[in-house]
């Protein structure tokens with residue numbers, strides 16, 4: 480089967496085009512500013528400050544390469560020896576270079592013309608490799624301050640969710656001996672799946688050119704109701720049908736997280752609902768091993784989130800409700816009903832078609848075996864969706880189960896919960912893409928195709944893993 484092309488950074492109709500020309504330089508500059516500010520703060524530690532300056536120099540160099548569109552260089556042997564996963568990037572660069580596309584003089588394998596998904600992953604690993612070479616900065620998260628600022632600014636939605644959870648717990652969850660009544664369970668399941676979906680509207684890499692208000696506007700219950708019609712492909716019925724008919728005991732549900740702060744808070748609320756109502760007996764949460772795409776969650780970000788919930792300076796209102804939610808999460812973590820994992824796989828360049836027993840070199844096999852133990856895996860967000868679909872130019876009407884390639888036949892039960900912030904979107908009814916192109920162009924005067932990168936629309940897509 481011949482596969483559709485990737486989205487490339489020189490596709491003028493793609494969000495890739497402005498992303499690499501406008502957003503990435505801004506993200507790099509923000510990282511430089513952050514390191515400078517942190518160094519200035521700790522001025523009396525000259526080693527720390529000097530190493531900080533090395534990081535700043537390195538990031539400025541990356542920015543220069545990007546802006547002058549140089550060819551993508553490989554990670555050095557030393558870097559690969561220290562962080563083995565980087566060899567995957569080098570192997571992919573070799574693979575690209577040997578493909579027909581780069582025989583032609585029209586296409587260089589350079590920052591502004593290489594495949595979008597690969598280059599974006601490569602960018603974050605270049606920055607991470609720089610930070611990791613400075614011993615005093617090894618554990619420094621260059622995006623920590625931004626993540627915290629964003630979480631704090633989503634306070635109103637955090638209060639709303641915590642109040643809702645406490646009320647539901649008191650009225651219903653605390654009185655349940657058996658799994659929840661299915662009719663009521665379905666209504667709440669739908670509510671929490673929507674909360675968790677629109678929680679993904681937050682993505683700090685997008686804040687590079689949007690105001691915080693614009694992004695946070697999607698978080699309230701009212702906004703979610705209004706946005707219902709914007710879920711262009713919605714498999715919630717089928718997911719519920721599957722989940723509610725599973726055997727009663729030992730149900731494991733996994734979440735492959737995306738962004739920290741508010742989105743992770745929505746994921747944790749969904750997890751509480753599933754555990755309290757006995758729709759799940761175990762929830763496993765998958766995090767990144769390193770700072771990624773600005774806002775993604777590492778295991779330590781969950782600790783930070785829990786601390787923020789207990790901090791009355793951070794979240795001054797709804798203290799009872801926040802403490803209640805915090806304590807419930809903590810209890811489930813302590814009992815092991817919620818557990819946290821991370822894997823190097825999530826931050827290499829490979830798409831999720833590599834979550835497969837054959838991928839023994841780059842962690843895909845281990846992850847496959849882990850996810851096989853799950854009854855349902857929620858995969859959150861835009862970048863994860865791009866990796867599920869390999870970020871290829873699928874027709875918008877393509878079936879989700881086709882666009883995720885071999886994953887649809889691995890037995891893994893997967894749900895993608897994603898607000899659309901990039902070009903690739905599948906599962907749409909005939910005619911919807913054309914209508915949205917027209918609408919977006921008329922309303923914004925932008926290229927119509929960019930509707931799919933605006934974050935205003937979303938998809939909830941299910942694969943049972945049983946495609947023959």
Ligand code: F6P
Nearest residue numbers: 682684685860861862863900901
């Ligand atoms: O497409 C825009 C973008 O910011 C990409 O740069 C990145 O793939 C993605 O969205 C991050 O979004 P999310 O946090 O939902 O994965």
Ligand code: MG
Nearest residue numbers: 737738772775
């Ligand atoms: Mg993200």
